[in-house]
Amino acid sequence: MRLRTMPVFLAFLAMGFADAVGPFVSLAKNEFQLSNSVASLIPFVGFSMFGLLSVPVGLLQDKKGKKFVLMMGLLVALLGLLNASIGLGSFAQFLVTVMLVGAGAAILQVAGNPIMRDVSEEGKYARNLSLGQFIKAIGSLSGPMIPVIAAKYFGADWKVIFLVYTGALILTILAVAPMKVEEKKAEHKAATLASCLALLKNGYALAMVGAIFVYVGAEVSVSAGIPLFLKERFGLEIAKVGLLGTGLFFTALTVGRFSGGVILNWMSPRKFFLVTCGISILGLLGLFIPDQNIAVASFFLTGIGFANIFPLVFAIAVESMPSHVNELSGLMVTAIVGAAFVPPLTGLVADGSTVQLSFLVPLACVLYITWAALMNLKTAKA
Template structure:
């Protein structure tokens, strides 16, 4: 692994910090005595930026470069996470923190995959990208595991995440800033808003986009709602064992992605898709079983 690839892998780790919004929902609900609607608004503020910024930042990236967009995402997330270091005194300030963290993660996601191709050695892009997603999953898990460890064994508050994330983002930003990356530019006109949305005229692309929209919505609702469900229905402490429910959710996703890559080598994609949809529906129905 070369130095450039290592730098981008650090960006993938920081990209995973955006998934900490899920654990934050339950923790902030208890911290600020929020209603369920107010708590879920935290997840909305975090992930709405993916919908608002993905296409515009792709257009900006076509004109300014991937490294610029990557550093912009790191900087915005850093600003958001620095705010709580001066005191997390209000729900409104926390929403602003989550909004900026979500914006930074969304921008990082726009630049992450393309720039990984630029820093990968010939024939190593797929391997590096898969490993990058694994590193991102570590960042996602940190939002549950670090507060759990801090509360269970060190008697510390869940807000210990903020200085850890700030330090990680700052180190990554400095390393990438001093890393020279030779970007590969496409031999075509930069994309426009019209050219992006014209893709939706293809029925299959439209269905794919809608499918991703529904899936991501379910994933976010589950990741943020599981700790609250464990707390309200089973009396599990959110600051300790409740967070493990969220960690288990991300571990299941990580395991499923790995198994899927293996199973798809000998099972037809459409058959595998139908099987996983059936299992997912069964899992959702089991949530409503009062056991």
């Protein structure tokens, strides 16, 4: 049975590759001589795919099956990576790659969580799903790490990341293709576009979906802004600060997600939700202290705070509205499109003032999420 879960774990790793759009902002900004606002089109193009594809692909999955959709996501992402691997001649070509990788990740996200249930042993689904999210975080961490390692130890260009990702995608496709899956029927009525939209009339559901929207936007804004911030404030070269800044942030996300599973054994999700918001606020406020070491520590602290916001919002919302699990799932995956809209706003603020002041945008996002956390805490006490 463990061999049956391995291909799905590889698919979770591939999901994390889409998070490389954050580090890509600073790298592509230098490569193609872009302004902050134009560079912010990178996450917009990639993450807009979540808004466009999540619900339609979910409906397709009901007809064609989870393995079909999983393979489709892998092939779409591979097509994007091959486009970049043959050589990037223009920013437009680069955006095509980002769009296809984002589309592939959106499709994988729809299929990945439910298919893990089909290949897991009885009673092991929750454990495997948590491990899958941890592995996805490793995929996310590879985005800032691979270009720095390639440049420092091999003298290679940052675009070598596309060749590495292409190899990983081919390996995953070869592992998933022969996988036999006995797909289990859904326990709840399948979500439709109409049922998802109808749920938005519920104020609580709208608030929680909004929390996902601004969270993913804040996460991408921070990961994209770290190298730009360190260069503007402290004169550090973007090609050399991946591990110091963005890499440290994604490392914190990885550590935080692992630690969150342990902490939730003795702390309630609603209380932990508020704690993570407080840590995130402290981390972002630390960026306004004029000290390089404090700035680096603040990025790590922000990553620790951000690490569990998405799963906490999702779990608390489903716990509060268990009869609408499919609609909530569809809406929250769709809300990942927030990563397409918040970073451009952050980029506009950076162009109009400074990169440092642009971090007020993700701070405002976290303040909204904190309001949602307080709302849930009051509901639990009532």
